[in-house]
Amino acid sequence: MAHIELERVCKTFRVTRKQKGLAGAVKGLFRPDRREVHAVRDVSFAIEPGELVGFIGPNGAGKSTTIKMLSGILYPTSGRVTVVGLSPQKQRRAVVQRIGAVFGQRSQLNWDLRLGESYELFKRIYRIADDDFERSLAELCEVLGIGDLLDTPVRQMSLGQRMRGELAGAMLHEPDILFLDEPTMGMDIEVKAAIRAFIRDINQRRRTTVLLTTHDLDDVEELCERLIIINQGRIIEDGPLAALVDSITPHRYLIVECDPGTGEPLAGFAHAHAEVLERRDSVVRIRFARSQVSASALISELSARYPVRDVSVQEPDIEDVIRTVYGRDVGG
Ligand SMILES: Nc1ncnc2c1ncn2[C@@H]1O[C@H](COP(=O)(O)OP(=O)(O)OP(=O)(O)O)[C@@H](O)[C@H]1O
Ligand SMILES: [Mg+2]
Missing domain, CATH: 3.30.70 (Alpha-Beta Plaits)
Known part of the structure; x- marks a missing residue:
């Protein structure tokens, strides 16, 4: 069974454009300027357990929208989304136990807590057994080098420290699948290297399926055997990186x-x-x-x-x- 499956998935946003000035605002009340944004159009792909796939495309291509549908945050307008055989929308609770997600632009850690306290909270949310938690945390602290940060308030952490903290937090409950939306964005060379080592480690040691969105082609070159390329909401390439390079050049x-x-x-x-x-x-x-x-x-x-x-x-x-x-x- 595929770990991730999309069948002819579309996502259309309906947006209302603001009209200029008071006259525009009044006119907008009666005749709003509505527009449709076809963020994801007829997207189909399947990812097997243990794959590490790069999901790339220019700004506004529909990457984050796709990942949000896969993690149950957004509903598709049409088509079918399946994660570990379940619907992320209809079986949200079950799916959440099996997936981890990190969004580069949004924090999942509690800024008012120390990093370790944030993890204690995850332990309760995901109902992780004591010894599983200890083992998982120790492993992640080692790979990400965040053992010394557990007593640090999240608010005081640097961008790179926090991203490493986010990654550990997303993997504490040992999910089968990890969605990463631009985890290396804004990171320095060393943190990027640490993040790549972490991704490689969980994919190889835990056999975690990884869907990685990035604009950093070094991430792609170093990590991904398969690439799915999306542009203007449509999949335009899907296959091994080497084959893509060969077909183009x-x-x-x-x-x-x-x-x-x-x-x-x-x-x-x-x-x-x-x-x-x-x-x-x-x-x-x-x-x-x-x-x-x-x-x-x-x-x-x-x-x-x-x-x-x-x-x-x-x-x-x-x-x-x-x-x-x-x-x-x-x-x-
Ligand atoms: N909540 C929303 N309401 C309206 N339009 C949206 C919404 N979210 C995304 N869009 C639009 O959908 C399209 C796809 O956006 P998306 O965030 O998925 O792109 P992306 O591939 O992640 O781009 P980036 O590389 O810049 O992160 C864009 O045109 C965007 O403006
Ligand atoms: Mg995005």
Whole structure:
């Protein structure tokens, strides 16, 4: 059974636009300027237990709206949402026990309590047994490095300390699924690294299914094997990161440095699946079709014919790939 399932899910917000001035306000009373925002349109995907999936898309694409429907905060306008086989809307209590959620912009911790007291509250809310709580907390404190913060009032914690506190809080009851909406937003390099280590740890050690929203492509590159990309409310890509990169940029680059003073580098080089892009001094940049010829085959071919001193392979930039995907016309 899939852990997370969406079938043809739509979410439409009805918003009333404020009209200018007193006249506008009066007019608005009788003829309000209503508008529909199609935040999520016909979205379907399924995530299996233990997957770690990156859910990405530009601002306003519908990521947070989707995660809110999955965690039962919002109702879909149409379609079916299932989490661990249950409806987050109709079986909210049961689903809440099985999921954890962290929203980058909103705190779940009680700002008037010390961090440890906040966790005691979660223990009661989720009815966590004493020894389970102790074990879970100790484990999370170690991975997130927050053991020293338990006596600190949440209000006094820095942004990075609080985010680590939020993550531990969301995992205390050992949920099967964790929804993370921009957990690394605004964090410094060290906190980002700690958050990534934590995500990797719970996914590998506890086999927690993770749906991660982020604008940080290092998060994606370091953590996610699968990517779901949403744009203007529609899913535009869903699959392994490597396959996406390949389909968008089937080319790789080879930088070949020849021995200087041996004439034009790679003179007369011709290949069915590779071409010279530029020659500068003794360095040549070659573009090749990865599916047609491997880098190693090309390198041995070149070294057999030319005085090659050094070779490096250039991978495409994930950022360029994602930009290309976002930029594609999604229509409708
Ligand atoms: N409560 C709401 N009422 C009206 N419109 C909303 C509401 N929540 C979201 N929207 C609209 O729905 C669309 C999707 O918003 P959503 O927050 O899901 O985007 P997102 O992908 O999370 O973007 P970001 O990367 O900026 O967080 C946007 O056009 C947004 O303005
Ligand atoms: Mg969002």
